[in-house]
Each structure stands twice: as structure tokens, then as C-alpha cells.
Amino acid sequence: MNSTDIVQVLVSGLTVGSVLALVALGYNLVFSTTRIVNFAQGSMIVIAGFIAFAMTRAGIPIWIALVLTVIASAVVGVLVELVAIRPLGRFDPSTNVAWILTTFSVGLISIDLIRITIDAQPHPLPPLLDSVFGWTGSRVAGVAITPTDLLIIISTLALMVGIEVLQVRTMLGKAFRAVAQDRQAASLMGINTSAVVRMTFALAGAVAAIGAVLLAPKLFVKLENGLLLGIQAFIAAVLGGLGSTRGAVVGGYAIAFTSAIVKSFSQSSARYEPMVIFALFLGILVIRPAGIFGTPALEKV
């Protein structure tokens, strides 16, 4: 392992980890109030990406497009809740797993709708930042670092802190936690529980939009991203502990660094990467199903 490899592992681990963490934050927001995993989260990123693409194609500057996409994507999040969760009525998400099918269905439907109405091609988005104080990127030990990479890392950490503050310090966050703990009791305390749930879906949509715009310079806007990011970020969320914001970030970095290290060993070791991640995932689920930062759910009898 030479210095190029080490820098490569560091850069790739940090950026890919931030990407996964960004997506995982979306899973966590929804899970933290409803105890369900929104399997349409990956598709929501694709939707947001295509919304942003449509806007920039129409000539809207990227920063304004970002703001508009965040709003539009929040609406998409509310729609997902309306279509996938609301019809199920009251149910216990830990035993009745119908929500897996409905959120999964919504994800598939939205991908197909995009394929039919727009197209299935990968599209580029202009980067949010071309330069920071004149710095347009440099090479460290032969590894390229761009302002986009830096922006992804910084905004992920900022989002993590923001969501953590929101959940711990504000009344809304308190309402989130109350709904998560006991929906009925929360509603008796005067919390509009369905509005809170809708709120988390909207926030998840907004996070997906930020992720989509940030990732576009690296990964493009394309349909395959939904599944690819969706499943890896989900594994990151489980690894860190579903519902834990810190966990999502730690899980994202853990997976990204693992895969970067496996890839760096030799030319051919890259093909073992999916296996290693799957093994890591299984290992965590055997040793600690609730994840690193998660609290194990108690079985009510």
C-alpha cells in the first residue's frame, strides 16, 4: 500500500461515505417517527434529480433550482406517505410488514413513470461550486480532489448536525420522538401525529433533494442510482442503527471505507467488494441487530 492508495482510500471513503450517509439520513428521518423504512427513498433521490435536471434544462440557475427541488421533493415525500402509508390505516409496523410492499411499489412505479415520461438516459447537472476562493481542485499524490467532494463531505456533516439539533433541541424534534415512542399517547398530549409523520416524509424528501443535487456531478442523474444508493445506504443505516442520525453517518463511512480498502488491495480485489459488504451487513445483524447506535427494541408481550 503506497501513499496514493492511502490518499485514494481516504478521499473515496470520505466522499462515498458522505453520499451514503446523506441517503441514510432520509431513511432515518422516516424510521425515527414511524418505525417503518421507506423503501422508496432511493427512488425519491432519482425523482429529485430529474426535477433538478428539468429545471436546469429550462435555464434556471443551479442554486435556485436546488431550492425549488427541495420544495418539490418535500411534496413528493408527502405524496409517498399519502399513497404508501396512509391507506394502510393504523397498524403495527413491527409485525405487519405490508408497508414493505407498498413503499417498494411506490419506488418501482415512480422509476417507471420517469422512464416513460422523461427518459432513461443519465443526465449531468452543473456543479454547485466551481471554485472555492479561486481553488478549483488539486491533486494530492495523484488523486484528484474537487470542490464538489469537499462540498459533499461538509454538507453531509452539516445536515447531520442540523437534524440532530432539530431532533434534540426543538419542540418539533420532541414531537418526533414522542410519536416514535407511543403514537397514541403522543396524540393524547395534543400532538397531531399524522402531521408529524407527514413532516418527516417531507423532510426525508428535502434531504433526498439535497443529496441528488450534490451527487449529480459525481454520479449523474440516472435511474439506476435509486437501487444502487438505496440498498447501500440502507445497509449503512442498519449498520449505524436505524433511527440514529449519528449512526447513519458512522455507518456510511464504515461501508465506504471498507469497500475502498478492499478495492485498494489489488486489481482484482474489487470484485469481492459486494461480498465483503454483504458479509459485514450479516455480521452486524448477527452480533447487534439494532446497529451500532441503535437501541434494541423490547418485545412487548
Added chain:
Amino acid sequence: MTTPTIPVPTAPDKDAGPRFDVAPRQRRDVRGFVLRFLPVGLLIVGILVFGSSQGTNVKWIDLATEALYLGAAAVGLNILLGYTGLLSLGHAGFLIAGGYAGAVFGPGLMQASWVPAFVQTNSAWFGVPFAFVIGALMGTVLALMCCHLKGFYLTVVTLAFGVFLPSLNEVAREQLGGSAGRTVEHYADTRNAFLARDNSRAGLYYFAALFLLVTIFVTWNLTRSRWGRAYMAIRESELAARVSGVNTYWAKVSSFAQSAGICSVAGWVAAERYLSVQSGGGGDVQNQSFRLVIMVVVGGMGTIAGPIIGAFALTFFFGLAFVQDTFRNYLGLVFGVLGLVTVATAPEGTMGNIRKLVDQAKLRRTKRGEATATKPIPSVTDEMGEPRPRQHDEALPTDLPVLEVVGLTKRFGGLTALADDDLTVRRGT
């Protein structure tokens, strides 16, 4: 002082038909027997009629073969999803694994010199049990990895299994053949198999039909066995099942193994149908597994007929409506909408709806004329009208029922505890 005479009910009019003395059990059993085996009989007749009339129609017979093996795979998945209540989103992986194991590797291994000549020449057919065993083993391994998990964590492991399985192709590119897959070299000679006459497609069709019938038989027996009961107990309440002495962990593992084995054999049929096996991308396995689940859900979980209806309907629907490749794009859309609508509006699927309709019709019939015409509900007013000390008088006919229940059905989820039962409690019993 004259004691009031107790009115003696008149003897039942013989011409009005039997009242209480019929043997309803016997009569119902004939009807029940017919009703129970009529669908299978119709299925067999349909298979034979279709096979003999469309045997040479390449398009239709291939579509029917696909419907049959997907139906069998859906029945297999239903053991896990409908009876044990575990949602797996990676079962299409077993179809692929079964194709590789049964149609490529198994027959390949059987070409070794020490293998008896009979096995060597029929190696493709011996691939069937091979596919089942390998599939069941893989199912066991997957189950051992996920059966200690609760609720959706289990589903997630199966999902990840389906997504990561194709990446084996990266590791073992030579054996699995990369994205092109492997062609089936030692394929089964189905030209004169079963009822086919020099028609390999029809032969495979008949094999798929036989496989589906065997699957139905096995599943039907399973649900009436101790193991099947344990599965259903786990579905209703895992805790209650454990308290009742079911080893829930091993029950779940065995359920996994069986359904994986059945799906693997379906994969063998698929491999023989296309004469090649591909591992596909991660998304393919996931989407195909989802489609299998939707077939089961749309048809009706926890029933035998449900998954078959779902698989047949959806396969033929797509065969008819989506011949052109442009329509392939709508696959996810249609299945997604179906999944949403079914789960939200009819969680018990088609079979659940049919059952509901039948129950309602039965109730209406009982309430209307039929029950009173043949089995009048006895009047008990003369006994209850006047309070008086109970006398065991011989004058009272002992065959006067004190309680009569007609057409009682009780279900616990998909488990029918009582089906259209009659109960008559007579005096003095």
C-alpha cells in the same frame, strides 16, 4: 287439581322431508369432496386440453410453461409468505441458483466417468432433485442467517441476498459465465416425455404441469401436517407458537428450505425453457422477487389456489398485452400499482375475496328459505314460555334439539378450524 298437560310436539311430517334425522355429515362430505378436488380436476383437464390443442403453437405453449413454473414457484414462496408469514424479497435468486445447479452444474458433474451410464444419459432429469437439494441447502443457509431476526430485518436480509447474489458472477466469472450466463449443454430430452409426441416444448410443458401438481399436493399435505400447523401458528403469533412448544427457529428454517427448494426446481424448468441461465443484475433479482410476491399477494396469501391464480393471470396478461418490447418498461409500473391496490384494498387477495363472497352467499341462503325449508329452526317457546320446574317426562321426545347450529364456519386467518359445520344438541345428551 289438574296438572297442565305438556303439549307434545307433533311428529315431523314425513312428506316434508327429513328434519333432523338426515346424516348431514355424509352428504356434506360428498359436496365438500367435490368442491375440494374440483379445482385440481379442472386444472388437470385444462392442462390436458391446452396441451393437446396448443401443443404445436410455439408461443402459447412456451407462455403456458412459464405460467406453470411461475405458479409452482409462487406456491413455494407462499409456504414462506402465506403460511409462515415471512416476507422474502430474494426468492428469484433461488430460481437462478436452481437453474445453475440443476441445469448446468449438476448434469456437468454427472458426466464424470464413475457415474453409471444410465445417470449420465439422463443427467438433465437427475438435475431436478439436484436443483431441489441445492436450493433447499441455500435456503437453509439464508434462513440460518436471517431467522433470528424480527419483522422487516428478515426481509432486508433476503433483499440484500437477492441484490448481492449476482455479484458472485464477478467472483466466479468462468463458472457462471458473466453477464451472458451459461447455456444449458446437457438439456433434458423432452421430445417424447409424458404425453408429448416428438415435441420438446410440449414435453417440457407437461413436466412443468406435473411439477405444479406435485407442488400443490406437497403443499396441501404440508398445511395439514404438524409442520404446517407450526408454520401457521408462527404466522398468527410467534410468541404464542413458542409458548405452545413450537421450535420457531427451526420451523422457520425448514419453511425457508422447502420454499427455496421448490423455487429452485422452477428455476430448472426456466433454464430448460430458455436453454440458458443468467444471473442478471442486482435489480433484476430484486424486481423478479417482488413480482413473485405480488403474484402471491394478488392471488391470496395462505391459500393453495391463490398463488396459482395470481401467477397464471399475471403471466398470461403480460404474455398477451406486453408482447412488444416497448411495453417491458411498464412491468414495474403495473406490478407496483397492483401491489399498492391489493395491499390497501384487498389484503386477502383474490382467494380471500372469493371466500368472502362464498361465505356471504352461504349466509344469505341459510337466512333465506333453504335452511327453514329442509331444517326448520325448532320453536322452543313451548318449553320456555312458562317457568316451571323441569320435569323429565317421557312424553317429551328426546330428539327435540335444544340447540341447533347450521352452517358454522370459523377461521383463524387462513386456517379453517370449522368448515360449514352443523351442530345439534338434543335433550338429555
